[in-house]
Amino acid sequence: MEGRTTAEPASATLSAEHVANRVGQAAAGSRIASIRMVRLVTGLTLFTYVGTHLLNHSLGNISVGAMEEGLSIQKWIWQGVLGTGALYLALITHFSLGLRAFYERRHFGWTWTEVVQLTLGLCIPFLLMNHLFVTRIALTQFGVQKGYPQELYSFWVASPELGVQQAAVLIVAWTHGCIGVYLWLRLKRSFEHLKPLLLGTAIMLPVLALLGFYQGGKAVRLLAHDPVWRAANLNPWQVGLAPENAMLRWERNVSLAIALGLVLLVLIARGVRAWRERHGGLVRVTYPNGRVARIPSGFSILEASRSARIPHASVCGGRARCSTCRIRVITGSGRIPPPHDVEQAVLHRIGAGPLVRLACQLRPESDISVVPLLPPYWTAAAVRTKTAPRPGEERFIVVLMVDMRNSTRLAETRLPFDTVFIIDRFINAIGTAVTEAGGLPNHFTGDGLMAAFGLACGPEQACRQAITALGLIGRNIAALNEVLLAEMAEPIRFGIGVHGSTAVVGEIGYAESRVFTTLGDAANVASRLESASKTFACQAVVSHTVLTLSGCDASQFPQHEVAVRGRTANLVVHTIADVSTLYHQTDASSVARSPPRFRRGG
Numbered sequence: 001m002e003g004r005t006t007a008e009p010a011s012a013t014l015s016a017e018h019v020a021n022r023v024g025q026a027a028a029g030s031r032i033a034s035i036r037m038v039r040l041v042t043g044l045t046l047f048t049y050v051g052t053h054l055l056n057h058s059l060g061n062i063s064v065g066a067m068e069e070g071l072s073i074q075k076w077i078w079q080g081v082l083g084t085g086a087l088y089l090a091l092i093t094h095f096s097l098g099l100r101a102f103y104e105r106r107h108f109g110w111t112w113t114e115v116v117q118l119t120l121g122l123c124i125p126f127l128l129m130n131h132l133f134v135t136r137i138a139l140t141q142f143g144v145q146k147g148y149p150q151e152l153y154s155f156w157v158a159s160p161e162l163g164v165q166q167a168a169v170l171i172v173a174w175t176h177g178c179i180g181v182y183l184w185l186r187l188k189r190s191f192e193h194l195k196p197l198l199l200g201t202a203i204m205l206p207v208l209a210l211l212g213f214y215q216g217g218k219a220v221r222l223l224a225h226d227p228v229w230r231a232a233n234l235n236p237w238q239v240g241l242a243p244e245n246a247m248l249r250w251e252r253n254v255s256l257a258i259a260l261g262l263v264l265l266v267l268i269a270r271g272v273r274a275w276r277e278r279h280g281g282l283v284r285v286t287y288p289n290g291r292v293a294r295i296p297s298g299f300s301i302l303e304a305s306r307s308a309r310i311p312h313a314s315v316c317g318g319r320a321r322c323s324t325c326r327i328r329v330i331t332g333s334g335r336i337p338p339p340h341d342v343e344q345a346v347l348h349r350i351g352a353g354p355l356v357r358l359a360c361q362l363r364p365e366s367d368i369s370v371v372p373l374l375p376p377y378w379t380a381a382a383v384r385t386k387t388a389p390r391p392g393e394e395r396f397i398v399v400l401m402v403d404m405r406n407s408t409r410l411a412e413t414r415l416p417f418d419t420v421f422i423i424d425r426f427i428n429a430i431g432t433a434v435t436e437a438g439g440l441p442n443h444f445t446g447d448g449l450m451a452a453f454g455l456a457c458g459p460e461q462a463c464r465q466a467i468t469a470l471g472l473i474g475r476n477i478a479a480l481n482e483v484l485l486a487e488m489a490e491p492i493r494f495g496i497g498v499h500g501s502t503a504v505v506g507e508i509g510y511a512e513s514r515v516f517t518t519l520g521d522a523a524n525v526a527s528r529l530e531s532a533s534k535t536f537a538c539q540a541v542v543s544h545t546v547l548t549l550s551g552c553d554a555s556q557f558p559q560h561e562v563a564v565r566g567r568t569a570n571l572v573v574h575t576i577a578d579v580s581t582l583y584h585q586t587d588a589s590s591v592a593r594s595p596p597r598f599r600r601g602g
């Protein structure tokens with residue numbers, strides 16, 4: 001902990017604190033679950049209301065009379081005691097939860113869907129307020145009976161700017177709801193089947209509604225020239241008296257001011273919190289490649305990763321649903337708060353070991369070091385289709401084994417500090433390439449690294465990712481060699497072996513020293529091919545299986561056969577003299593996040 005010291009509590013008080021923590025965490029867990037449920041139920045209520053509204057508008061494609069018929073059904077549903085109560089309760093609760101989310105979410109790491117959803121959600125009350133007061137409140141307060149003829153007259157004849165506002169609120173509310181439904185359903189297996197239907201409905205319904213709104217408006221504009229129609233449809237009991245309308249306008253403005261005041265209050269609260277956090281103690285979060293994030297106490301590990309721009313999988317956006325942000329706590333585990341009920345349930349579902357936690361839920365109060373357990377580019381599709389490996393699961397894995405050449409000589413001729421510095425840069429260059437391609441560096445062997453591809457995808461994509469990683473490794477090591485040119489007698493050289501086959505994936509180890517690894521033919525053969533790269537004097541030896549499955553033209557690389565211990569037949573492989581040639585042949589140049597940066601100093 002920076003800025004303050006952390007003393008271990010005395011053992012006598014530990015159990016009492018532990019019990020208190022457990023109670024607190026359990027309460028936090030059930031609070032999160034309840035809030036999530038309330039947000040979902042109120043959101044679905046409002047979404048249904050907007051959906052029925054759009055359906056009703058689309059009847060305008062038939063006639064204004066059809067819209068009125070539809071409205072009578074709508075009124076039956078939404079203007080009874082139950083409907084009105086549910087609607088107002090949902091409106092107030094959902095808006096309050098939106099303000100709460102606006103307060104709680106930090107400014108960094110928002111995805112565009114979250115930004116759009118929240119912005120649209122906060123706009124809805126301001127766009128909706130006028131319509132709410134001139135229809136529902138006018139009915140309750142003054143008994144004004146408005147229907148489609150009166151509203152369409154207002155939107156298309158008397159105040160066209162209100163018509164634009166009305167169309168806008170429908171689109172905004174519908175889009176906000178669609179994003180919410182998407183975020184809710186995208187992790188469910190049935191989403192794959194429902195996707196076309198949902199997408200079709202999400203697009204077609206508002207289009208039909210806007211067309212109906214236009215057709216209805218056009219009809220009313222023509223009818224408005226007819227004095228008989230005006231006399232029948234624009235009576236005071238249908239459009240309200242001037243003093244009544246003035247009162248409604250005043251009430252609307254007060255409500256708008258209150259809503260605006262609430263948003264401003266949240267903004268001020270965020271500012272105060274940020275100021276307090278900046279002046280409080282900081283917690284250090286250390287990651288495997290030596291990167292460190294410093295966060296105020298109270299931030300989650302996922303927020304730490306985001307603030308330090310460390311790629312970290314988080315498919316559900318930190319809602320404790322997907323488990324893709326899972327981490328292993330390496331040090332500091334004795335001082336972390338226990339998981340609350342919701343986190344515990346997710347950890348139980350994935351069969352997590354004792355030191356595995358969800359990064360989005362763990363809020364350390366003292367220094368901690370962690371290892372993210374899944375590749376940062378894990379997708380919702382992978383979660384949905386359950387391609388995430390379960391402990392002890394068998395699946396097709398491509399293993400890439402890299403070894404730095406002449407590292408022993410390097411250690412003999414240079415100071416220990418220099419040796420560690422150079423090998424650390426080498427491992428970083430390889431690890432960055434692997435993660436950018438979609439793989440997981442999961443085993444370090446001094447001057448080498450083993451990486452796995454295919455933990456979240458099928459065999460073809462796993463092979464493509466491995467070949468892409470080769471291109472990125474070539475690029476990264478070339479950049480590193482340029483930086484170290486003056487310090488090294490010769491450039492860094494390396495050998496790589498790549499092979500794919502069915503392997504067992506899972507965690508092995510003892511106590512806190514557990515690692516996620518792959519066991520089986522792929523790792524053994526990749527290791528053998530890495531050794532063979534010395535014999536062939538090339539940078540990489542890749543099995544024919546991987547090269548062809550990746551879609552790469554294997555004929556451009558010399559073909560050989562290699563004997564592998566334990567196999568009766570030789571393995572067909574290809575040698576690649578310079579892996580950087582793959583950089584422009586594969587996805588490498590498009591997945592590379594930024595040019596590699598290597599510092600000269602330690």
Ligand code: FES
Pocket residue numbers: 313314315316317318319320321322323324325326358359360361
């Ligand atoms: S980000 Fe989904 S569970 Fe943490």
